[in-house]
Amino acid sequence: MCWPAPPRPSRRSSNGSPLLWQPGGYDRPPPPCRSLPHVCQNFVVRGCLMTISGGTFDPSICEMEPIATPGAIQPHGALMTARADSGRVAHASVNLGEILGLPAASVLGAPIGEVIGRVNEILLREARRSGSETPETIGSFRRSDGQLLHLHAFQSGDYMCLDIEPVRDEDGRLPPGARQSVIETFSSAMTQVELCELAVHGLQLVLGYDRVMAYRFGADGHGEVIAERRRQDLEPYLGLHYPASDIPQIARALYLRQRVGAIADACYRPVPLLGHPELDDGKPLDLTHSSLRSVSPVHLDYMQNMNTAASLTIGLADGDRLWGMLVCHNTTPRIAGPEWRAAAGMIGQVVSLLLSRLGEVENAAETLARQSTLSTLVERLSTGDTLAAAFVAADQLILDLVGASAAVVRLAGQELHFGRTPPVDAMQKVLDSLGRPSPLEVLSLDDVTLRHPELPELLAAGSGILLLPLTSGDGDLIAWFRPEHVQTITWGGNPAEHGTWNPATQRMRPRASFDAWKETVTGRSLPWTSAERNCARELGEAIAAEMAQRTRAELARLRHYDPLTGLANRSYLQERLAQDGQSAAALLFIDLDRFKAVNDSMGHGVGDGLLIEVARSLVATVRPHDLVVRLGGDEFVVLCHRLDAAGIVSLAERLRQVLEQPFEVAGRKCHISASIGIAMADSIGDLDLVRAADIAMYAAKKNGGNRGELFRPSLYEETTQLVELDNDMRGAIESEQFHLVYQPIFALNPETERLVGFEALLRWDHPLHGALQPGIFIPLAERLGHIHAMGNWVLRRAILQLQAFRSAGPELDLKMNVNVSPLQLARPDFLARLADLLAQVPDLPRHALCLEITETSLSDEAVSEALISIRALGVRIAIDDFGTGFSSLACLRRLPVDVAKLDRAFLGGGHTAAQDHRFFAAVTGLVHAADLKVVQEGIETLDQLALVRAAGADFAQGFHLAAPLSIAAALGLIAASRKE
Template structure:
């Protein structure tokens, strides 16, 4: 079980859990009084009341605050009656100091329901700490000028630059920085205004551990904190614990609260003497900090602090506006892209090329270094990406992860060590799914965040031991570098929201594009359907499973079905007298991919069949599979009837020959020459061959029958000629 070290007892291994809100002491330029309501008796007092007020802390205990004279009691009672005082409220009062009324300013807040914490410091301190005190007119003018610059900033960068300049002009600190947090809590200095003699810290990164979680929570509750002199000697509370509960005093909202010795040592190692830290809050979260450093002791009057707090509040509002404006701009870009993709589909037939025609439009909104579209088995890329094989592996892994249509990761290597090779170009990924049924994705990538930072000392020798005396920005950067190795810059909540919106818009675009493609396809299909339907050849189209999809009018007439019976044809094999044979034919077509030709019998129902010649061909898909089959039929009924008619004709002619031969036989049994009959029969045979070979379909049978009748009549006429000429 991990225990939290008491204030001042933490080292570098457990500072994350240090109880900094239970400091038990204050900075000595102000004092703390803990009062019990309703009598406003003093429960605790900081030991420095003796230096600041001329009375010992022990002498004040259990005494009413009225003992201090002046109007402090009246001011406290008036404010205590106004509300809950859950947050510190400004207090200005007079207190008797060695017989003279002196001005004090500070704040008041309530804890535990009936305990008031009063923090005050002298308006005109006698010590040597420089205090920034600007005339009201000058202060308001500086604030107004800064607000104007802040309000016109169109990007986070220009906003941060305007902020550090305004704060330095107003406060006079040697260095003013804007420190921004990423989603993992690591920090980066994104803007800086400094004395030219100082080394720049702009662009430096720091690990999340530099600011423990408890400190971050307190930054949200107490938006502004001043350290007047890093070399101060803390003034302890007297007594150390609340006398009526025995608990340590919760000083979370005390602006005078002592700071962690580790933090003070860090500042001392940097040579910093005084600091001001102001929170920048966005949607209830710590977005960043205004951090001011000075190299001599420095304090601020309450009006100046309030002005600085005001600027931070305006900046927080402007951050929200800029980030939301950026989102709106992306939405506009998406709408423009949508129009381009729809137009590209109608003119070029493919929306994907339009998506990647201008890679900057795709990459810039998410600050990505690469992107890839996985669609219908193909991959299109922009910027720096991994190889196609690696991208397919990444897609398969992402597709197997549980998500709600959006997947993000700052370190693919850590999440899946098998994908370590992607780190240089594809360390971070955010992916939006574009289809509920297919592994179609749009992905953005970020490279590994390897940075080169120039330090005054040798950055190759960072200090990594647990000695607080060796704390430095260089050590923090070394720790940060180790933490982020193998990772990309994390995706912010805004960027993930943009990715989701972009993906949703693209899904809508794909629907629109497919709608356009469907209209085009429907138009083309209608034309093709009409052409095939009006064909004089019977055609049947079946899918890869052998289901009949379409039959033209000629085929329906062939199998004696009406046009409105085309849809429920069902299994194509069931249209044949031998369905199992037809299924095997289609199965063989799927395997060998070669056309099949042969004769089949179509089932006309009621036990009737129709002979037909069949040409069946498979239709391959792009991936090598079979989309389906088309079957073209030739009705063999007429051919069969023609063959039968020709057979009958040949039999008839043969019979004629026999009859004529018998009639020409003489009494002596010698046959007469039959030149005429032979010529008639020879003519008939040649005519039969020409008619049958002409393949005129249904007309062949009646022609052959007519030829048979004509030949018989000719032989009869020959008999008459012969009979009447003898």
């Protein structure tokens, strides 16, 4: 919209009559209506320097164009303002008489309530008090001839402003639920482009414009049409690029403030505004939020050249950045009424929110794909004798990490080259030109060749550079290189021919042709992505950590002593045992009880301080020649010589009493105790002394803690198995040995069964014992404290898989049942974790998730309270194995549950005698009377299924219907169910 405005003349007439405000100033004749073919909206022509009579045109003058304060509106409505303090009309559009039935001059200075009615004045003031600049419908007004008018309010400085639009028959109303139907389709989008394709399809379906496009801005400001729906006879624009100059910054900023803009007829004659000489404050009237705001004549020329008569444009934002636009074109004039604009605005808001999330997901996916390489590379850095040797051993990984073709590593005076690096002299000139960035401040360029045309040898190897200065200083760095990437871009018209300037009319004409114009782009590499830059930065941090570690490793003290407490460490203990042997030795293995609670509640600073105090107390209590060791975390060891069994037990008791006393750390009292394992070298057989003491310590902790336990052979098998299973379970959670299978649940119809959901069942593929059932390892997980991590993993996986199953069969409205432990429910943060997991899938109906709990857990008050809160989230609750616990049928209707899953014991062991029929029907009826649904599990025969169906159960599951299925098999069942 390159339409510079000359300085405005005086704003007051000599006789005090209303003044005509128009674009460019007062009392200027309105521009004539040109007979233009109709074209597209909101593409703004901005130019580079253009030759004018031998000189140049300064493009910065275009940024001063008053596109937000044009002083005119489009003629399909009228505009009126009133002073907020006095309520008197300050401005009115010249066509007010045509729209409102009252001439503009007659309302200026009048109280606004006399013009639009007292009720509408009150609504107008309320809209202003709300503080929102965005237009909002405040009411309607009927003219004397019966014509109904829409009133839309917004504010501009000290003015209350009204857009007034007739209710037209041709406006049309959207089909009921059209907006919601379009928005619901967005949930299937996996990428930003897919989302834009769905939005374009939905907009054309709902609004019926001849062409709808999604337009995305690149990092260089240029735009590309990434999605399009059009009338068949129209030329496609999909894939075309448009220069950044088409939409200048002033216009982009406008779209961030007012997301929806419309032009009804590209050949409209702008309607100027009249200002009351006493009420007009002399400041330009900001029409950013007016749906009638006039646009630049250059903009209309641009529309002419693109053969578009009417348009509706929606700005798409990612935070405070204009990501792109949704643009609707029509080849004939068309007024976008309030309902259409509201629908467009709502769709734009939803698309903007999802664009941001999908962008994060896409970036996270790329980052995740590179994390494996990063992890392997970081691991390799710790294996070489020197860091330089480690880099040489990991040469290809260095390049793969960021997708580079070459790299240079400068480290401790050495320079290592990987791949085909640029010539040394040219590379050094480039590095010198980049200055000295701060350590770990990643610098990326994809246009090095364009910056250094004097170095053409860079094309083949160094058109792009990613520079990572290292924290060690002294010029240490890693520089990755990429070669030139030649690509062809198809533009909508020649991007160099922005337009022509006419000095006589002080007007710019936009380019006339938008035919596909191909440009070969050279001198650039592929751009470096944010994921690649992040991986480079993380590598720099890992190198810094590794260098620090290697420095520490060179110091003997840090090789043998714990840096926090000053005690000997595990390494020193092993060397001491190897040197002295285990004969005549005894060892106390000390594990602090409740230390984690102190660490979590008081912070790691207090926790570290407590460990220091514990170390001091241990040293003060043992004999001078005894060795006190910190193994790590809250585990300590005392190695003693020349002590008999009575002496070592007595020492263990003294240590227990010392550690039971409160410690004061940073002014806070810390209460802990200790579980102590005692091992004598002459009574452990072939076991390692530390291992034997560790086993005894586990026995002490198992028996309640705050006690000592002397190792004896009978502990070995029991405790070792427990320790091994504990370690196995920790590793299983970390190494994905667990997986879920899904047993189908069917609704029982009179003649057949219908798939309605699945129960997620946990399985453990143990590397030694094979497939383990939950009944074996769940009690152990609850006992060892792993149930929370395991349960969180199950819940997250099941919710995500539920979303996938529902997407595979949307019309089936599938549900998912997930078993939870009462220990999980009793934990205070369970509800917040569940709410957070559900928030990550906002389009998933909450009733689609059902948590199954055992009947016996209902006696726990904390569990019952948690169930009430969970149901408040919309999640359903089922009693599992109902009929095997203590719940009476009398209190069944008061339990905070929705479903009763009847235990397989109700099926009578496979028999279906008459009394089984009557008993089962009675139980089912009682559960139904409590307003609960009935699920019968364990159906294994056709007779059992007939019994359950005849008794009136709602749902059933069991091996006769379907065994637990893998994901692939479940998807196959879903597909088959959709065909039925």
